[in-house]
Amino acid sequence: MSEARTYPTRPFLAVSAAVFRAGRVLLVRRAKAPSTGPWTLPGGAVETGETLHEAVLREVFEETALRVAPAGLAGHREVILHDAEGRVERHFVVLAFAARWLAGEPVLDAEHAAFAWHPPDAVAGLDTTEGLAEIVAAAQALVGEG
16 A cells, blocks of 8 residues: 555555354454554455455455455444554554355464464453454354354
8 A cells, every 4th residue: 555554644444354164263463563462353454446355355365374255244343543642643444354264274474473263252251452252243143153
């Protein structure tokens, strides 16, 4: 993307995916600020000219090396981070999709520090990004895993 993602003039559209395999959901930990620490879903910004479906397929593959089949929209989150002076440093609207694993084994890229397949009902007890348990529950209902 040619526009800076820090101190943006507009929100950025992003996608993520709750990928299910054998009754478990894939969660990742980011390796780079500002999102280091909590478990979250793989995903990233939608590119110009790309459909949401194409973005989900690309982002999941780029970040995990998995092939997936998106099953539908599980929800959304707005990520708005402010700096010490109160200015908007980052602003993303993230559309979270439910997806079924098709092929591949997770391979970490430079953006991620860890990955793990978790039971969906255990997500609420983990250190996660805001609202992740609700997104995972909605995604699980869409894919029928569990």
